[in-house]
Amino acid sequence: MSKSAHIGPSTSTQNCFHCGESCKDEILHFDDKDFCCTGCKLVYEVLSENDLCNYYDIAEKPGSSQKNTSKRDNRFDYLNDEDIVRRLVDFQNEEETHITFNVPLIHCASCIWLLENLHKLNEGVVSGRVDFIKKKVQVKFKQRKISLKDLVQLLSKIGYEPTINLADADKKTVQVTDKKLIYKLAVAGFCFGNMMLFSLPEYFAEAELLGNGFKKTFNYLNVLLSLPVFFYAATDYYKSAWISVRNKAVNMDVPIAIGIVTLFSYSLYDIFLLGNEGYMDTLGGLLFFLLIGKYYQQKTYDTLSFDRDYKSYFPIAVTKLIADREEVIPLVKLHVGDLIKVRNEELIPSDSILLEGDANIDYSFVTGEEVPVIKKKGELIYAGGRQKGNAITLAVQKSPSQGYLTDLWNSEAFEKEKTKGLESLANTISGKFTFTVLFIALAALVYWISQGQVSLGVLSFTSVLIITCPCALAMSTPFTLGNTLRVLGQGKFYLKNAHAIEKLAKTDTVVFDKTGTLTSPSQARVTYVGEELSQESKALIKAMVSQSTHALSNRINTWLGETNAAGLQLVEELPGKGLRCDYKMQEIRLGSATFVGADLQDLPEGGNLVFFAIEGHVLGYFFIQSGLRNNVRQLVADISENRSIHLLSGDQDHERENLQKVFGKDVKMNFSQSPKDKLQYLKSLNEGGAYTLMVGDGLNDAGALQESHIGIAITDKVSNFSPASDAIMDASVLERLPAFLQFAKTSRKIIKASFGLSFTYNTVGVFFAVQGLVSPVFCAILMPISSISVVVFTTVTTNYLAYKRGLKDKIF
Amino acid sequence: MEVIFILIAISLILAGSFLFLFFRAMKGGQFEDNHTPAIRILFENKQSNKSKKVPTPKSK
Numbered sequence: 001m002s003k004s005a006h007i008g009p010s011t012s013t014q015n016c017f018h019c020g021e022s023c024k025d026e027i028l029h030f031d032d033k034d035f036c037c038t039g040c041k042l043v044y045e046v047l048s049e050n051d052l053c054n055y056y057d058i059a060e061k062p063g064s065s066q067k068n069t070s071k072r073d074n075r076f077d078y079l080n081d082e083d084i085v086r087r088l089v090d091f092q093n094e095e096e097t098h099i100t101f102n103v104p105l106i107h108c109a110s111c112i113w114l115l116e117n118l119h120k121l122n123e124g125v126v127s128g129r130v131d132f133i134k135k136k137v138q139v140k141f142k143q144r145k146i147s148l149k150d151l152v153q154l155l156s157k158i159g160y161e162p163t164i165n166l167a168d169a170d171k172k173t174v175q176v177t178d179k180k181l182i183y184k185l186a187v188a189g190f191c192f193g194n195m196m197l198f199s200l201p202e203y204f205a206e207a208e209l210l211g212n213g214f215k216k217t218f219n220y221l222n223v224l225l226s227l228p229v230f231f232y233a234a235t236d237y238y239k240s241a242w243i244s245v246r247n248k249a250v251n252m253d254v255p256i257a258i259g260i261v262t263l264f265s266y267s268l269y270d271i272f273l274l275g276n277e278g279y280m281d282t283l284g285g286l287l288f289f290l291l292i293g294k295y296y297q298q299k300t301y302d303t304l305s306f307d308r309d310y311k312s313y314f315p316i317a318v319t320k321l322i323a324d325r326e327e328v329i330p331l332v333k334l335h336v337g338d339l340i341k342v343r344n345e346e347l348i349p350s351d352s353i354l355l356e357g358d359a360n361i362d363y364s365f366v367t368g369e370e371v372p373v374i375k376k377k378g379e380l381i382y383a384g385g386r387q388k389g390n391a392i393t394l395a396v397q398k399s400p401s402q403g404y405l406t407d408l409w410n411s412e413a414f415e416k417e418k419t420k421g422l423e424s425l426a427n428t429i430s431g432k433f434t435f436t437v438l439f440i441a442l443a444a445l446v447y448w449i450s451q452g453q454v455s456l457g458v459l460s461f462t463s464v465l466i467i468t469c470p471c472a473l474a475m476s477t478p479f480t481l482g483n484t485l486r487v488l489g490q491g492k493f494y495l496k497n498a499h500a501i502e503k504l505a506k507t508d509t510v511v512f513d514k515t516g517t518l519t520s521p522s523q524a525r526v527t528y529v530g531e532e533l534s535q536e537s538k539a540l541i542k543a544m545v546s547q548s549t550h551a552l553s554n555r556i557n558t559w560l561g562e563t564n565a566a567g568l569q570l571v572e573e574l575p576g577k578g579l580r581c582d583y584k585m586q587e588i589r590l591g592s593a594t595f596v597g598a599d600l601q602d603l604p605e606g607g608n609l610v611f612f613a614i615e616g617h618v619l620g621y622f623f624i625q626s627g628l629r630n631n632v633r634q635l636v637a638d639i640s641e642n643r644s645i646h647l648l649s650g651d652q653d654h655e656r657e658n659l660q661k662v663f664g665k666d667v668k669m670n671f672s673q674s675p676k677d678k679l680q681y682l683k684s685l686n687e688g689g690a691y692t693l694m695v696g697d698g699l700n701d702a703g704a705l706q707e708s709h710i711g712i713a714i715t716d717k718v719s720n721f722s723p724a725s726d727a728i729m730d731a732s733v734l735e736r737l738p739a740f741l742q743f744a745k746t747s748r749k750i751i752k753a754s755f756g757l758s759f760t761y762n763t764v765g766v767f768f769a770v771q772g773l774v775s776p777v778f779c780a781i782l783m784p785i786s787s788i789s790v791v792v793f794t795t796v797t798t799n800y801l802a803y804k805r806g807l808k809d810k811i812f
Numbered sequence: 813m814e815v816i817f818i819l820i821a822i823s824l825i826l827a828g829s830f831l832f833l834f835f836r837a838m839k840g841g842q843f844e845d846n847h848t849p850a851i852r853i854l855f856e857n858k859q860s861n862k863s864k865k866v867p868t869p870k871s872k
Contacts, residue, residue: 058855109851116852132848182838190831194824214816221820 016040018159020061039066043159047114050121055114062110063159076156077328078317079149084330088168092143096126099148100138101155101162106130115160122146122154137162166331167311181236181298185291188233191225192284198222199281203777219271222280230264233287236294250431252474256290258434259469266462279466282779286471289787297478297498299485306496307724309414310384310406310699313365318342318349321393336396343391350383350396351403357392360576361385366405367650368516368698369626370551371608374576374592384699389575408675408703413683424502425751426477430470437468444770456772463774467765472758472786477751479791483798484747491807492730493740500726503710504744506691510639511682511704513696514649514659515626517714520731523627526559529604530612530620537619539566541612544579544590547571552610553579555624578610589613605654625655628662631735636663638738644690648673648681650700679703695737699723712737739805746801754794761786 014023017033018040028035031048035041043063047055055062078084091098105111111130115137118128124146129138137160141151155162198218234257241257244250260283267278305312320329321339331349334340339355342348348361359375366384375381381394383403400406408414441464448457481498488495495501512518533541543565545553550573571581578591589596589611596613598621603609607625611618639645646668647659653671660669670681678696682704685692694701694708697715702723705711713725714734722728729737765782768774802808837843 109854112848112851113855130848131845132851133845179838183835186831186834190827194827197823217817217820221824 015061016063016065017056018044018061018063019065020063021065037066039159042066042157046121046158052114052117052120055110058113059108059110062108062114064105064107066159074319074326074328075317076149076152078330079147079152081330084316085148088148088164090138095142095144096140097143097148098138098140099151100136101152101164102135102168103137103155103160103162104135105160106132106135106137111160114158118154121158122151125151164316165312166314166316167308168316181291181295184233184236185288185295187228188284188288188291191229191233192281192288195222195225195281195284198225199277199776199780202277203780215277216275219277219280222278223268223271226264226267226280226283229284229287230260233291234260237290249427250434251427252430252470252477255430255434255437255468255470256474259465259471260286262462262465263469266466277776279776279779282466282776282783285780285784286469289471289784290474293475293478293482293791296482297485299482299489299495299498301489301494304494304728306726306728308722309409309702309724313347313384313699314349314400315347331400334396334400336399338396340394340396341391342387342394344387344389346387348381348383348385348387348394350400351398352381352383352394352396354379354381355393355395357390358576359387359392360389362388364516364698366699368513368519372551372576405675405699408679411676411679411703413679413703413707424477424499425748426474429755433470433473437464440468440766440770441465447770448772460770460772463769463772464766466779467769467774467782468762470758470762471783472761472790473755475787476754476758476790476794480747480751480754480794480798483795484743487743487798487802487807488740491736491740492733493736494728496726500710501744501747503691503726504693504741505748507643507693507710507741509644509646509685509690509692511646511648511685511692511694511708513678513694513698513701513704514647514655515651516697517695517701517734518628518632518647519626520629520716523629524555524558525607525625525627526555527623528559528620529623530618533612533620535563536566537612538563540568540583540588541590542566543568544571544581544588548573548579552608552622552624556610556622559622586615589616629731629734633662635735635737636667639741640664640666643741644668646670646681646685648678648704650674675700675703679707682707693741695729695734696725697722697731736807739807743802743805743807747798750794750797750801753797754790757793758786758790 014027014034015021016023016036018035021036023034023036026037028038028041030041030044033044035044040063043066047053086092089097089099103111103115106115112132115128115130118125118139122145124142124144126140126142128140130136131138139151146154152162152164198221201214201218237253237257237260240251240253244254263279263283263286267280267283270276270278271280315331317328317330318334319341320327320334321341326341334350340349340352354375354377356377359379359381360372361375361381362370362372363382363385364370365386366382372388373385380397382405383398383400384405398404401410441461444464445457445461448454448460478498481501484501485495485498488501495504538560541556542560542563545557545560546565547553547568548571566583568581568583571579573579574591574595576592577595578589580587580589580591582588590613591610593600593609593611596611596618597616598611598613598618600618600621603621604623607623610622610624612620612622636645645663645666647663647670649655649669649671650673651671653669656669656671660667663669670677673681678701682692682694686707686709692708692710694704694711695714696702696705696711697713701711701713705713705723705725710727711725712727712729713722714729714731715722716731761782765774768778799808799811803811
C-alpha cells in the first residue's frame with residue numbers, strides 16, 4: 001500500500017473539527033464542519049447521532065487523529081474466545097461483566113465525559129468510570145446485550161481503542177501491601193491521639209481533683225487502646241525482627257521490637273500491679289511516628305511502571321492463516337510451524353521466517369534504533385519488531401516465549417528477588433547497637449541487684465530498653481531516603497523504591513547500552529556526499545522528506561533546516577525502499593541504493609545511506625549516523641573520575657574508533673552483544689566483585705538491567721514503554737547522572753549525621769535510665785522531641801543540599 | 813464530675829466511628845483516584861440544549 005499525498009503551494013490552514021490537526025491532505029465537509037480524514041468524520045457522526053456533541057464543548061478539539069488507525073474489522077476476533085475473555089475481565093456474573101481497559105488516548109476532560117457516557121451509545125453498557133491519571137476506564141456492561149468484542153469495537157469507533165496486550169491476560173496482582181500500611185497508620189494515629197488525652201491528667205497536679213477513680217479508669221482505657229497498637233499496628237516489626245533473628249542477623253527492627261515488647265509488658269505490670277500510669281502513650285506515639293516514617297519512604301509514581309516485561313508489549317492475539325483463511329487466535333495458542341500474517345504497525349510475535357511480502361521491521365522498542373531494518377524472503381525475523389508497510393506472511397519458528405529476545409525472561413536472573421548485596425546502612429549498625437543496649441541494661445540490672453535493690457534494678461533494666469528504643473534512629477533512614485526520592489523525582493529521575501538510593505551510592509561500575517541510551521535519534525549526524533545540491537534540489541528534497549514519516553526522512557528534514565519546500569503534486573512512499581516523485585517531467589528518487597540504482601564503491605560504514613537520484617542519475621548520498629546525546633562526553637568524563645565505565649552494544653564495531661575518541665581509552669567496549677550476552681556480561685562483572693549500575697533503554701537490555709545491582713531505564717517520554725528496572729530516567733537528564741549518584745552518596749552522609757544526633761539523645765536517656773530516674777513524663781517528652789528533631793534535621797539538610805547543588809529550584 | 817464518664821464514652825465512640833468511616837472510604841477506593849473526580853464534578857448534566865432531539869430519560 002503506497003501512501004500518496006497531495007500538497008500544493010496553497011495548503012489551507014483548515015483544522016479538523018474532531019482532532020484539531022491541520023487538514024493538509026484532504027478536507028471533508030460534514031454538517032458545516034471540516035474533518036481531516038474519514039475516521040474523524042465517522043467519530044463525529046456517531047457522536048452527533050447519539051446527541052453526544054457535548055464532547056466538543058468541554059475541551060478544545062478533544063479528539064485524536066484517526067488517520068493511522070487500522071480499520072480492519074476482524075482484529076478483535078480473539079475476544080470471542082471465552083478463555084481470553086475470562087482472563088481479561090475483573091468480574092463477571094450472570095447479568096453483568098466488569099472490565100478495566102487501558103486507554104492511552106485519554107488526555108482531556110472531554111475524554112472522561114464521553115467514556116463515562118458510554119451508556120448513551122449502547123444500552124448494554126451500564127456505566128463507565130475513568131481513572132484519568134492511570135489512563136484506565138472501567139466499564140460495566142450486560143454481556144447479553146453487548147459482547148466484549150462489540151464493546152471494544154464501539155470504543156474503537158469513537159476513537160478510544162483500548163490497548164490489550166499479553167500482560168493483561170495474566171492474573172492481575174492487586175497491590176494490597178501499601179494499603180495495609182495506611183490502615184495500620186490510621187489505627188496507630190487513632191489510638192495515640194486518644195491515649196494522649198487520657199494520659200494528660202497524669203501530667204498535671206490539678207488532675208488530683210478528679211479523684212483516684214478517674215486515674216484508674218484512664219489507665220485502663222489506655223491499656224484498652226494500646227491493644228490494637230500492640231497486636232495490629234506493630235505486627236510488621238515483630239515479623240521482620242523474627243525473620244532477621246532466624247537468619248542470625250540483627251536488623252533495625254530487632255531493637256524496635258524489643259523496645260515495643262518491653263514498653264508494653266512493663267506498662268501492663270506498672271498499671272495492674274503497681275497501680276501507676278505506665279508508658280502506653282509513649283508506645284502509641286512510637287508506633288505512630290515509625291509508621292509515618294515507613295509511609296513517607298514509599299513514593300509511588302502512578303503513571304510509571306517499573307516491572308514491565310515483553311508481555312506488556314506483545315499483542316494478545318495474532319492472525320493465523322489456515323489454508324488461505326484468516327483466523328484471529330490468542331497468542332498462547334500459537335504453535336511452531338503456524339503461518340501468520342502481520343500487517344502494517346503490527347508486532348512480530350515470535351521468531352519466524354519471512355515467506356511473503358516486504359518486511360521492513362522497526363526494532364526501536366527492542367534496540368532503541370529507530371531506522372527500520374529490511375529483511376528478505378527466507379530470512380529469520382526476531383520477535384519484538386514492528387512491521388512498517390504491507391502485510392507480510394511468516395512461518396513461526398519458535399513459540400513466543402522461547403524466542404531470541406523473549407528467552408531472556410526464562411533466565412534465572414528473573415527468578416530471584418533483587419535484594420542481593422544490599423546491606424543497608426541502618427542494618428549494619430543495628431547489630432552493634434542492640435548488643436550495646438542489652439549490655440548496658442544488663443549491667444544496670446546486675447549493679448542494682450548487687451546493691452540489694454531488686455525493684456530498682458528491674459526498673460533501670462526496662463528503662464534502658466524503653467529509652468533506647470531506636471525511634472529516632474529508625475526514622476532517620478526513611479525520612480532521608482524519602483526526601484532524596486522526591487528530590488530525584490523532581491529531577492525526572494524516578495526510583496522504584498528507597499533501597500535504590502543506597503544501591504546508587506554504592507555503585508563503582510557503570511555499564512551503558514549504546515543505541516538509544518547514549519545515542520539519540522534526535523542527535524543524528526547527517527553528511528551529504530556528492531555533487532553539490534542546488535537550492536532547487538534542496539527545496540525538492542525538503543518537499544519529499546516532509547511527506548514521509550520514516551526516521552531517515554525526519555533526519556534529513558532536520559538537516560535541511562529552514563529550506564522552503566518546493567511545490568510537489570505527488571510523493572509516493574514505497575516502504576523499505578524510498579520516496580519517488582515527478583518534478584518538471586523528471587523522475588526523482590530518494591532512497592536505498594537498489595531503489596535508485598546506485599552502484600558506488602567505497603561507501604562509508606556505520607550508518608545509513610540515502611541516495612538522491614534524478615532520472616536514474618545518482619547525484620549523491622546522505623550519510624546518516626546516530627549521534628551522541630548532548631554532553632555525553634562530559635557525562636563519561638565525570639563518571640570515569642571514580643568509577644569504571646563499560647559500554648555494551650548490539651551493533652557491529654565499526655563505530656569503535658569514533659567512540660574511543662569520545663570516551664577515551666579507559667572505557668571497555670563490547671560490540672555485537674546479544675540480549676543474553678549483555679546479561680552474562682553483567683553477571684561476570686558482579687561475580688568479579690563489582691557493584692554495577694546498568695543504563696539501558698530497550699527490551700534487549702532487560703536482562704542486563706535485571707542482573708545489575710541497579711538498572712536504570714532511559715526513556716524519551718516517561719509514560720512510554722520502558723523495560724523492568726529499578727529506576728526510570730528521562731533521557732533529557734542523562735547528563736546529570738553523576739550529580740544524582742553524588743547526591744545518593746550525600747544522602748548516606750545525612751543518614752550518618754542524623755544517626756549521630758539520635759545517639760546523643762540515647763546517651764542522655766541512658767544516663768538517666770541506668771539510675772532508674774526515667775518517668776513516663778520524661779519518656780513522653782524525650783521521645784517525640786528526638787523523633788521530630790531528627791525528621792526536621794534530615795528534611796532540611798536534604799532539601800537544602802539539593803537546592804545548593806542545583807537539583808531543585810527552591811528549598812521547599 | 814461523673815459526667816466525664818459519659819463524655820469519654822461519647823468521644824471514643826465518635827473517634828471510633830471516624831476511624832471506621834475512614835476504613836470504609838479506603839476500601840471503597842475513594843483514595844485511589846484523586847484527580848478524575850475533580851474534573852468530573854464540572855460536567856453539567858444538561859439534557860442537550862441543542863433541541864435536536866427530545867431529551868432522553870436519564871439514567872442514574
